[in-house]
Amino acid sequence: MNWGSWSEFWSMGGSAFFVWGSYGVAFALIAVELVLVLRRRKHVIHRLQKLRRAAKATAARKEIRQ
Amino acid sequence: MLEVTELACLRGDRLLFADVNLTVSPGELVRIGGPNGVGKTSLLRLLCGLSLPEHGAVRWHGRRIDRHRDAFHQDMLYLGHSAALNDLLSPIENLRFAAATHGRDAHEATCEAALERIGLSLQRDLPAKVLSQGQRRRVGLARLYLSEDVPLWILDEPFVALDVDAVRDLAEWLDAHCARGGMVVMTTHQDVPFRTAVRLFDLAEAAC
Amino acid sequence: MLEVTELACLRGDRLLFADVNLTVSPGELVRIGGPNGVGKTSLLRLLCGLSLPEHGAVRWHGRRIDRHRDAFHQDMLYLGHSAALNDLLSPIENLRFAAATHGRDAHEATCEAALERIGLSLQRDLPAKVLSQGQRRRVGLARLYLSEDVPLWILDEPFVALDVDAVRDLAEWLDAHCARGGMVVMTTHQDVPFRTAVRLFDLAEAAC
Amino acid sequence: METPQRFSLFRYAAPHMFYPLAGKMAPWFLAIAGVLTLIGLYLGFFVAPTDAVQGEVYRVIFIHVPAAWMSMFVYLVMAFWSAVGVVFNTRLSAMMAQALAPTGAMFCFVALWTGALWGRPTWGAYWVWDARLTSQLLLLFLYFGFIALTRAIEDPRRADRAGAILSLVGALNVPVIYFSVKWWNTLHQGASVSLTKAPSMATTMLWSMLVMALAAWAYTIAVTLWRVRSLILERERHTEWVGEVLDAAGERA
Amino acid sequence: MLSVFFEVLRRDLLLAWRNRADVMVTLAFFTIVACLFPFGVGAEPNLLRTIAPGVLWVAALLATLLSLHRLFAQDHTDGVLEQLLLSPEPAVLWVLAKVLAHWLTTAVPLIAAAPLLALLFDMEQSATGVLILSLALGTPILSLLGAVGAALTLGLRGGGMLLALLVLPLFVPILIFGAGAVDAHLSGTGAAAHLLLLGGGSLAALALAPWACAAALRIAVE
Amino acid sequence: MLSVFFEVLRRDLLLAWRNRADVMVTLAFFTIVACLFPFGVGAEPNLLRTIAPGVLWVAALLATLLSLHRLFAQDHTDGVLEQLLLSPEPAVLWVLAKVLAHWLTTAVPLIAAAPLLALLFDMEQSATGVLILSLALGTPILSLLGAVGAALTLGLRGGGMLLALLVLPLFVPILIFGAGAVDAHLSGTGAAAHLLLLGGGSLAALALAPWACAAALRIAVE
Numbered sequence A: 001m002n003w004g005s006w007s008e009f010w011s012m013g014g015s016a017f018f019v020w021g022s023y024g025v026a027f028a029l030i031a032v033e034l035v036l037v038l039r040r041r042k043h044v045i046h047r048l049q050k051l052r053r054a055a056k057a058t059a060a061r062k063e064i065r066q
Numbered sequence B, C: 001m002l003e004v005t006e007l008a009c010l011r012g013d014r015l016l017f018a019d020v021n022l023t024v025s026p027g028e029l030v031r032i033g034g035p036n037g038v039g040k041t042s043l044l045r046l047l048c049g050l051s052l053p054e055h056g057a058v059r060w061h062g063r064r065i066d067r068h069r070d071a072f073h074q075d076m077l078y079l080g081h082s083a084a085l086n087d088l089l090s091p092i093e094n095l096r097f098a099a100a101t102h103g104r105d106a107h108e109a110t111c112e113a114a115l116e117r118i119g120l121s122l123q124r125d126l127p128a129k130v131l132s133q134g135q136r137r138r139v140g141l142a143r144l145y146l147s148e149d150v151p152l153w154i155l156d157e158p159f160v161a162l163d164v165d166a167v168r169d170l171a172e173w174l175d176a177h178c179a180r181g182g183m184v185v186m187t188t189h190q191d192v193p194f195r196t197a198v199r200l201f202d203l204a205e206a207a208c
Numbered sequence D: 001m002e003t004p005q006r007f008s009l010f011r012y013a014a015p016h017m018f019y020p021l022a023g024k025m026a027p028w029f030l031a032i033a034g035v036l037t038l039i040g041l042y043l044g045f046f047v048a049p050t051d052a053v054q055g056e057v058y059r060v061i062f063i064h065v066p067a068a069w070m071s072m073f074v075y076l077v078m079a080f081w082s083a084v085g086v087v088f089n090t091r092l093s094a095m096m097a098q099a100l101a102p103t104g105a106m107f108c109f110v111a112l113w114t115g116a117l118w119g120r121p122t123w124g125a126y127w128v129w130d131a132r133l134t135s136q137l138l139l140l141f142l143y144f145g146f147i148a149l150t151r152a153i154e155d156p157r158r159a160d161r162a163g164a165i166l167s168l169v170g171a172l173n174v175p176v177i178y179f180s181v182k183w184w185n186t187l188h189q190g191a192s193v194s195l196t197k198a199p200s201m202a203t204t205m206l207w208s209m210l211v212m213a214l215a216a217w218a219y220t221i222a223v224t225l226w227r228v229r230s231l232i233l234e235r236e237r238h239t240e241w242v243g244e245v246l247d248a249a250g251e252r253a
Numbered sequence E, F: 001m002l003s004v005f006f007e008v009l010r011r012d013l014l015l016a017w018r019n020r021a022d023v024m025v026t027l028a029f030f031t032i033v034a035c036l037f038p039f040g041v042g043a044e045p046n047l048l049r050t051i052a053p054g055v056l057w058v059a060a061l062l063a064t065l066l067s068l069h070r071l072f073a074q075d076h077t078d079g080v081l082e083q084l085l086l087s088p089e090p091a092v093l094w095v096l097a098k099v100l101a102h103w104l105t106t107a108v109p110l111i112a113a114a115p116l117l118a119l120l121f122d123m124e125q126s127a128t129g130v131l132i133l134s135l136a137l138g139t140p141i142l143s144l145l146g147a148v149g150a151a152l153t154l155g156l157r158g159g160g161m162l163l164a165l166l167v168l169p170l171f172v173p174i175l176i177f178g179a180g181a182v183d184a185h186l187s188g189t190g191a192a193a194h195l196l197l198l199g200g201g202s203l204a205a206l207a208l209a210p211w212a213c214a215a216a217l218r219i220a221v222e
């Protein structure tokens, strides 16, 4: 084990900014990407469902006209 | 012979039309009808291979046009909403360039005759950008007078912006093309009298 | 009242027309006639002050329009060959912007009603660039339905690319404008039936 | 004998077959990525010893190097899929290329960012014009170009084809860029520091780096599969099976 | 009356938002031009630090220049400009709105990105501050004068390039004072005089350029 | 078949001639960018001599880049491109003709003007020769790769800037070898290797780029 205490761990031998800055940004970006990917899927499904309903409605209207 | 089978066209989120079936035989003049925005221009662009269909196929003499593009383009002439003129070139230069790049007869005299015919001899050497709306359109249409031997003409609203004389003249020329066994597929909202029996293909029926 | 006196127009080396005299009074529908390239568009652009005449003057209620530009523009609406739409904005946004920048009523509801009227409610939120030729034209014309109280309408080929229903509808609206004392100056090559007596001003006679 | 085998190979190239498969696999890969990350971080921070020269700051390496590797590899994979799409005219491959791009760009940025933060204490500057750093920066631009182009084209089918052309042209250029930048750097004797003077690796360091790299792999696969599912739905929306998927999703909601 | 100003401003900002790629890409151009230099002149850190303020200012100037042609071009081709000129409201108002929108969507991102690029060239922290300040005070002049150039060359063939030819000589003094501010700061003489001149220039341009621009636009549509 | 090639080449050269302003202005841009630098970085002769090859190459690269967007833009908006794509002749032919016309009308003037600008930066005579040679061998790659970028971004909003983003990373190697050739010559190692690589790159681009370009154009009009 390298660290005597948690505070020693967090200070990273004086390089806390550089080490945690690296990991922090990296994991933040990964988190953001995951959120974006899931949100995109929700958006796409929502949008396509709306289109599908609209298409069904026009098809029905056309049926009635004929 | 142009054959269209089960054609469907998607633009953005909207399926414009589906299951369009159409056959055009020599001597026929087909007019694609339908209100604004029904998809006439989109259909013509599919017919001439500028865009790819969502479903279905277009065949020329039994061969798919996307597989035998060059042979099809040899037999086809398309005029769209725009006149395809370069603004800096004169009518005669534009005409010669169009003919030459399509491998057609592009002699000075032939082009002059076509310009004469559309009544632009006077504007022969003006840059195209100063022409009036109707004159631009006429230069675009002059290509028809150089393409007697091209069997299939696909024309998008050819009569727009033309004055009455020009409309009459063009209608006669289309008649003549059909009479010599050519095919014309076109759209127009104007009521133009043809001698040939016009076959109306109402796109509104195929619209989704 | 619009008065045109001794107007002459020079384009490049060519004097298109000279000595054009024309008066348009309330309730009149004037159609500028003449073949392609005679100078109709050039004349309309002179009338609305977009270009300056070689000779002669245009007066609105007795005052030269080049000296009292803002007052004249308050009373005038011009629609040219192009529909003046931004391709990225939707029809409704384009319409609102046009109305707002001309100091006209630009409420959402008013614009919606105009769009409804021209049959583009479905396309309300599409970017204008995907509209068809006729639909673009319709959005341009929708401004007419927001401008009842603008006395002078100057329209360059308003019927181009419109389908039959739209042509009929627009003709009725122009009739209505004249009936309520408005003035319309327009060009068209198409044969459109109006209820108002159309005064034909044949530009070919003034052409040089 | 041969025909059925080929059939099974190409079967999953059909979007409607691939869609459910991707949906099933993605969570597993994400789980693997999570576990590997935890192991890697544990090894990196608690097992690997302090570096004699650099002290603790070297621990950036466990995110820096996997990200750098990943960013380069992803671009090659993108080009591979584009080539497959152009040659075999399969729709799925272009979608794969597009689904990979954002993750590749993300890793590329992470490599640059962590490298810059590492550079400050070691070289005294956030940035030097070292060959490897520079080619990494250019790679980021290539990613941005690809993403910007495919976003700028609205019609998805057009975007797919344009993206394929671009990534192929770019991939042909990647080695050219890499070697020219290297040559440029040696010619100019530019940065007085160089990456090749890496801290001598302890075995534990190497292991934790490798574990983190594997985690990045698993993560990339998971995210790409998820993204490609959305792309498939958009492009196939007029097919029967997408309709069923949508209806099923509607019932669940 | 002011409603025209806000209406046009709102629309142009909306268009910029719809067209985010455009804005991002101006920025990308700025970045790339700045990044090209080391490849051309070599990676020697001291040399790079010396030429950094000049290179960044030149890059900002070129990026602004290239974005200028789209200030009126779209409106000109689609006929909206004609309609704006036929509006009963004074033209200076909406011209000003368009220029402001242009500045907000091109110059501001450049200013925001400059510190990052300064890092690439390893510039001093305080010098970076002066660079930012000089860009903030100088870029409005670029947008205003550039708008006049854009209006004058509107619709002419080779317009984009002609524009460059017209306005670059006008931009030289701004470049000199802008890059000079940083150098003056580094040499210890202080950048105050340079910055004041840039600010004064901005105000003068603000007072005069819109009128010239409106007049030029009237000529362009004729 | 070849007649299409010559017909398009002739037309594009004719248009360039009608449009002389455009060609002159590319050149003017090259000159002005090169001349801006002394204002930006200060007039110290040694410094200027050091950065001269780099600055000139960067300027040439930017000038080419900016002229690229007009390679297909006009034909696209006025519908000529559609008609060319509907021609029964192979598209690579006329694409090649257009690229050649572009190179003749933009790169060649730049190459001709370079010695003069080298004089401004007080470059050595023999180094100037190498610069010219490197430009002559390198600019065809710029035109060919650039044409692919221009075709890919055709008709997209923000196209000009997007184009810059796409092709600049691809241009970096050319810049490195181009400016590197002069440095290598000056440092005595000889420029032969650099020049050979540039020539080889030109041939490779000539063989591949037109196909990519034609495919991209088909996508653009769809």
Ligand code: HEM
Pocket: D061, D064, D065, D068, D069, D111, D112, D113, D114, D115, D116, D117, D118, D119, D120, D122, D126, D127, D132, D133, D134, D136, D137, D195, D198, D199
């Ligand atoms: C912005 C700055 C940096 C960037 C863009 C960058 C980029 C890269 C890249 C692309 C690699 C993978 C190369 C390969 O495997 O061939 C790499 C590996 C590596 N980098 Fe960095 N780096 C940066 C800064 C640093 C710094 C400051 C250090 C430490 C002093 C460093 C140490 C390493 C090490 C040790 C490797 C692994 C080397 C190997 O596997 O052979 N990097 N970096």
Ligand SMILES: Nc1ncnc2c1ncn2[C@@H]1O[C@H](COP(=O)(O)OP(=O)(O)OP(=O)(O)O)[C@@H](O)[C@H]1O
Pocket: B011, B012, B013, B014, B016, B034, B035, B036, B037, B038, B039, B040, B041, B042, B043, C123, C126, C130, C131, C132, C133, C134, C135, C161
């Ligand atoms: N991205 C999109 N999303 C939704 N609808 C679209 C999209 N792109 C095009 N459209 C629609 O597709 C249709 C295009 O029609 P097209 O231009 O083929 O019409 P047209 O029949 O030629 O009409 P016109 O008579 O006016 O020329 C329009 O109704 C347009 O609104």
Ligand SMILES: Nc1ncnc2c1ncn2[C@@H]1O[C@H](COP(=O)(O)OP(=O)(O)OP(=O)(O)O)[C@@H](O)[C@H]1O
Pocket: B123, B126, B130, B131, B132, B133, B134, B135, B161, C011, C012, C013, C014, C016, C034, C035, C036, C037, C038, C039, C040, C041, C042, C043
């Ligand atoms: N620089 C020039 N030199 C010579 N003639 C010119 C020049 N500029 C324009 N013209 C001519 O001026 C006329 C312009 O006409 P205008 O556009 O007003 O016609 P129009 O009556 O509206 O025609 P259309 O019915 O076709 O719209 C054209 O005949 C054109 O050839």
Ligand SMILES: [Mg+2]
Pocket: B040, B041, B042, B156, C132, C133, C134
């Ligand atoms: Mg149409």
Ligand SMILES: [Mg+2]
Pocket: B132, B133, B134, C040, C041, C042, C156
């Ligand atoms: Mg007209």
